[in-house]
Amino acid sequence: MTIxxxxxxxxxxxLAAALAVVRARAAALxxxxxxxPRPASAWSDPGRVAQQRVPAPSPTAWSRTYWPA
Known part of the structure; x- marks a missing residue:
């Protein structure tokens, strides 16, 4: 590994303090x-992206899936 x-x-x-943190994290993993299984990252959580609920299926639902209310 190169830093x-x-x-x-x-x-x-x-530099020694930063390297100690990186090595401790690598040793823990x-x-x-x-x-x-390793815990999933919060970055991969779809709930982080979806701020609102998806509209219920209806004939006009396609027009409400992108534009905010």
Whole structure:
């Protein structure tokens, strides 16, 4: 694994702290047994995108699926 500093000039202590966080996260993920599913990310939750309920099926429902009320 390679870490590259794009901007700024971190001190050796700041770089060591960031690397410790990354390594701790990687170790935590590696410690999960293969049979246990990992929790799904909130980014993949469809409820995050759908702010309103989908209109009930009706002859005019197609026109209400995109435009907000």
């Amino acid at each position: 590259k500093v794009i901007r700024g000039n971190p001190t050796p202590e700041e 590696a410690a999960v047994p293969p049979g246990i």
